[in-house]
Amino acid sequence: MKARTPSAQVLTAVLCIAAASFALWPLATLDEAWPEGIRDYLESRGQDESGARNLVSAIYLGYRGYDTLGETIVLLVAVSGAIGMIGAAGSKLAPGYADAAQGQVPVAKPTRRVHRRTELIDVVTGKLGPVVLVFGLYVMLFGHVSPGGGFQGGVVVASGIVFLGMGSKGAGLSPLVGAGTLARIEAAGFLALLLAAGLGIVSGAGFFAPPLRGVSPVGYIVALNAVIGLKVGAGIGFLCIAMLGETER
Amino acid sequence: MTEAMLLAILLLSLYAVESKDLLYGTIALSGVSLLSSLLFYILKAPDVAITEAAVGAGVSTVVYVWAIKSMERNEPL
Numbered sequence: 001m002k003a004r005t006p007s008a009q010v011l012t013a014v015l016c017i018a019a020a021s022f023a024l025w026p027l028a029t030l031d032e033a034w035p036e037g038i039r040d041y042l043e044s045r046g047q048d049e050s051g052a053r054n055l056v057s058a059i060y061l062g063y064r065g066y067d068t069l070g071e072t073i074v075l076l077v078a079v080s081g082a083i084g085m086i087g088a089a090g091s092k093l094a095p096g097y098a099d100a101a102q103g104q105v106p107v108a109k110p111t112r113r114v115h116r117r118t119e120l121i122d123v124v125t126g127k128l129g130p131v132v133l134v135f136g137l138y139v140m141l142f143g144h145v146s147p148g149g150g151f152q153g154g155v156v157v158a159s160g161i162v163f164l165g166m167g168s169k170g171a172g173l174s175p176l177v178g179a180g181t182l183a184r185i186e187a188a189g190f191l192a193l194l195l196a197a198g199l200g201i202v203s204g205a206g207f208f209a210p211p212l213r214g215v216s217p218v219g220y221i222v223a224l225n226a227v228i229g230l231k232v233g234a235g236i237g238f239l240c241i242a243m244l245g246e247t248e249r
Numbered sequence: 250m251t252e253a254m255l256l257a258i259l260l261l262s263l264y265a266v267e268s269k270d271l272l273y274g275t276i277a278l279s280g281v282s283l284l285s286s287l288l289f290y291i292l293k294a295p296d297v298a299i300t301e302a303a304v305g306a307g308v309s310t311v312v313y314v315w316a317i318k319s320m321e322r323n324e325p326l
Contacts, residue, residue, distance in 0.1 A: 054296075056296045139299065147299060148299055151300065152303065159303055159307045159308065239312075240308060240311050243311070243312065244315065
């Protein structure tokens with residue numbers, strides 16, 4: 001790449017600031033008040049109607065189920081696309097993960113010991129992995145009362161899975177890190193999410209509505225959080241473990 | 250406190266842009282994410298803070314480091 005001259009750098013910076021100002025100018029000079037109706041409604045009734053103490057969870061699972069479904073689909077497509085592109089580009093995936101990408105993908109040979117990391121990382125990540133997993137499950141299952149929820153907990157679970165993958169050297173590989181297990185969890189999570197969303201139709205409450213009337217809908221939010229968390233965790237964990245490749249065992 | 254953290258985020262971002270070694274830049278970006286997640290927590294958005302810490306400082310760093318590892322490193326160190 002050609003080295004940039006200082007004047008070109010200054011020009012780039014000025015252009016960036018000008019573009020950002022142009023985009024933000026209407027917001028700064030807006031005369032109309034911000035829409036307050038929905039905000040006040042959610043603030044005053046959101047917790048009672050959904051039963052969730054955490055208003056963020058109440059909104060994205062109680063009122064905005066469609067958005068959540070869309071986000072999980074985006075994540076699924078992103079993970080599939082990334083794995084497919086990595087495979088097509090000829091990079092090495094971890095053993096077992098190449099099945100996910102169609103065609104001939106070079107697979108890293110499982111070697112016994114690769115001296116790329118110190119023992120420290122192996123030991124620490126292996127011991128820390130289960131702790132992070134438990135914390136992720138907590139964030140996931142208690143998203144309705146404390147900060148967190150399916151997506152947040154799912155990403156923490158994915159970090160725990162990556163830790164397990166990094167820390168399990170040689171033959172002591174945790175079965176949770178296997179490609180088949182993660183792919184199955186992901187698929188089952190998505191199926192369960194669709195089923196949970198459709199239950200409301202059968203009972204006459206509507207798509208993404210709590211199926212049981214008269215019962216506090218908070219149980220429905222907990223179930224959705226758990227399903228979404230498992231799905232997100234398995235998906236992102238799958239991507240990261242596949243990319244760790246040859247160094248991981 | 251907030252201003253100091255914003256300033257640190259700005260400095261780390263500039264370093265990430267300007268650093269010659271991509272790995273150093275990635276670590277700086279990870280620091281940016283960590284500081285932003287602390288900032289989110291101070292500004293009373295703990296949900297966003299958890300996501301930022303896990304995705305920004307954790308998963309995206311893994312992805313970047315993997316990408317750098319897969320490249321040939323011919324930058325002057």
